[in-house]
Structures are given as structure tokens and as C-alpha cells.
Amino acid sequence: MAHPKPHPADIQIPPDRTGRASDRIVREIEAQIATGELVDRAPLPPERDLMERFGASRAVVREAISALSNSGLVECKPRFRPIVRKPDFRTLIDATGDVMRHLLDDESGVKNLYESRIFLERALVRESALRARKDDIAELSMALDANEAAIADSDAFYKTDMAFHGVLYGIPKNPVYPALHQAFTGWLAPHWDKMLRSPERNRVNFRAHQDIFLAIRDRDPDAAEMALENHLRAAWEYVRGTFD
Amino acid sequence: MAHPKPHPADIQIPPDRTGRASDRIVREIEAQIATGELVDRAPLPPERDLMERFGASRAVVREAISALSNSGLVECKPRFRPIVRKPDFRTLIDATGDVMRHLLDDESGVKNLYESRIFLERALVRESALRARKDDIAELSMALDANEAAIADSDAFYKTDMAFHGVLYGIPKNPVYPALHQAFTGWLAPHWDKMLRSPERNRVNFRAHQDIFLAIRDRDPDAAEMALENHLRAAWEYVRGTFD
DNA sequence: TCACCTATTTTGGTCTAACCAAATTTAGAA
């Protein structure tokens, strides 16, 4: 009863012809998440509460929640209360997963994405060679050791492989890159899973990682970039075969 | 015996306990868009058709449409039929706009994003210096001329500025980069708009563009990278002042 | 006291039936 017509005389708000009613709720909830009024990782109030609080019907409230879910500001498990998630670059990229899947169902989509990954990592190792700190290099070294230790176990090797590359993404100390790393690995994982692995391949990849590491440690950006590019392009040859 | 003792073993999924009903519709429509059964840029069938076609209630259908809209597969103007949009990298990044806005309401978010833009463009000009084709360089030259011609008109300068950088994003012939260019400019535009402009600043920026162009033309990646970095970092100093 | 099982209440997911206003289509007038 907040809206219908309290006092028709003076109310002159061009009411809500602009956009859906759910948008208003979405904006308000977004704002409440931003201000911390709705705490990160806490459940959203029940729908029936929200409909009273916003003076809207249940359908509108649900639509708002759905929108928030689709943009990653709340996490919606089927029969549970939606969980508030304060957005970061990671959740941002997570939210793109649905569409990205469709972009990757043909080879050109995957290739374009993989090429851009190579491109980014080339820049990353170059940057690392120039500006990595001592502890960055130590972390890289540890990741490399773990990678070597896992050569016999393809499953573990896969994990330590990702972790090694992940260290690279962490070196610029910019949260955008780790988010991108997770995005790349998540998006491309389905294709990598189809690739056959073997201790022999693992050893080749480990050697490549070693080359990259040494170039970074020796502060040689050109060598690092070249090693990285060779490494990832070789991997592509193996992935490419998985397209029919 | 009638006790609802949930023996997890023998319980079979009688209906479709797996996720929401709208998810099924979303998946089917996604598929129909992918196969072309639903044509790009054509309107979606009316909700009442869809509810019959999928045997679901209107609420569910609307939820599905909302989800599709939020992930960018259909374009939803308030009182019009949703328009099918076959996804590409561009629409993918468009769909992130909502959340990205919230990531950019503090300085650190903007700075992180801008830093990653600098990072990408450094790699881009480096790549351009190494591998740009003749017609790429010709295009860059034309963009530079347009930029110079617009020095007196800050509004036109802004456009030609973006266009000049846009040419850079086009050089690798990978659709990911133009999409990223649009994303960066779109995301960062609100902050750039607050920045004061003047023919003097424009001239400085044009000179920077000129430096970048010359370095690329002369096939000097290091000079190109340095020119680009100086250019964008100088711009950041102006943007930074817009935060209170 | 506290862990464990059960009954009760919430709450999310779905449906039906309607109403309104804007969009679209149709029909009719000029």
C-alpha cells in the first residue's frame, strides 16, 4: 500500500515507468551489499520478508534475486537461502561462465581464448623476469619443485602445473590476474581434460616450466617469454587434436 | 513401515530434483540459440507460447528469460519482446557490466583495472612493433592523423583517442581484444568523463600517441612499450584526482 | 548435561488466475 495512490494530489514522481520493478530492488540490495548492511556470506532475508520490506510481490522479489544471482552478487543453491557475496574480480569472471561455455563449443572460440592466454602469460613472465621479488621467485621455485615431484602422477601434475602458472599470475599483486587465471583454467579445463597425459609429457612440460623459471630467475625477459610461448604452443598442439 | 526413513541408497530421482525448473528452459533456449533455431536478433516467442511449449508456468518462463537476459543471450527492453543475441566475446563482457560497476566504486578497484589495461596495452604495442602488418600501420597512421586533427575539439579528441587505442587492440586479429577494448573504455569511461580536458592536454596526448606510432613503425618494441606506459601512467595521474 | 530423533514451523519452488498498461495488429474511415 506504499505506492498505489496515497495522496494523488502532490505525488508527481514519474513513478517507475523506467524499467522493471525488480530493478529497484536489485539496486537497493546491491547498495546494501556495498555498504555492508547485508553482510558478506550471510544469507539473504527470506523472500516473504523482502516482499514486505520493498512492498512488492513475491514474483518481483524472486526476479530480483534471480538477477542478483546471475550477476554473482548472491550465491543461489536450489533450495537454500541465497548467500550474499561481496563482488570481487573473481566472482565477476565466474558469472561469465554460462555464456563462455557457448563461445567455446567450436575450435575458433577456444583458439582465440587460448591465444589470449598465451599473450597474457607472455607479458606476465616478461614482467616477472623484470620485477619479480625474491619471495616471488622463491614461491615459483617451490611450485616448480612440487611440479617435478608430481611427474609420475598425471593427476597431481595437472594440479601443480596450474599452480605453477598461478604463481605467475600472482606476481603483479593485482587481483585481476588471479581472477583471470581461474577463469582461463576453468574455461579451458573441459578441453584439457580430454587431452591424454603421460609421465613423458609431464616431464616435457616440467622442463618447460624449468626453462621459464630459470629465465625469470636470471632476469631475462626475452628468454622467459620465448620459453613460455614454446611451452603453451606445444600444449595447444595436443589440445587441438581433441576437436573432431 | 510408512516411516519416511530416507534410505539414500534406493531413492531415485523421481521428478527433476536437479536444480530449478527454469534451468531446463534456459538450457533448451541456449541450445536453440546455438543451433540457430532461434535466430540472432529475432524476438523470442511470447511468454505464453513458451509456457505451453515447455509445459511450465509463466513465472518459471519469466525466470528463465531473466536468467538469459542476465547472461547476455537475450536483450530485454522493459516492455518489448526479448531479442535473441548470439553470444560473442563482446556480449560476454557486456554482461559483466553490472557487477563491474560495483568493483569500480572505490579507487583501488579502478586502479587495479587500469593497471591491467596498461599491462595489456604494453604487450599490445610490443606485439604490434614486432608483427604489425603494413595495413595495420597504415590504419594506425590514419587514426593518428584523425587524432591530431581533433586536438582543438576535446570531444572529438576523446573519440579519436579511443579509436587510436582501438586500432592497437585490432592488430592481433583476435576478437577477444576488441571486446576487451570496449570493456575497458566502457568501464573506465565514467571516471574519464570527470577528468578535465583541454587542447593543451590533448596535444600532450597526441604527442604520446605519435611516439607510440613511431616506435611501432620503427619496429622498436621496447620504445613502444615505454612510450605507451608513460602515456597511460600520465593519464592516470589526471584520473586519480577525480577521487575524493 | 548433551547428543539424537521427531514433530512443527519456515521457507523456497511452482502453479493458477487475474488485472493493467503498453505494444502490436486489425479494421475501418478518409
Next chain:
DNA sequence: TTCTAAATTTGGTTAGACCAAAATAGGTGA
């Protein structure tokens, strides 16, 4: 044929209801 006005979709929204799963309260036995 063209333009306008009425009739018909169709999207946006509300209300009330049902079900099953989740959360909670309550009681029982160790």
C-alpha cells in the same frame, strides 16, 4: 492507398495457494 482508431496480444505485476525440503523447536533417552 494511407492514416487513424478500435480490438487484440503480450509483458509486468499482484494475490493466493500448494508442496516438499530446510530450519527450528521439542522431547526422549543415555
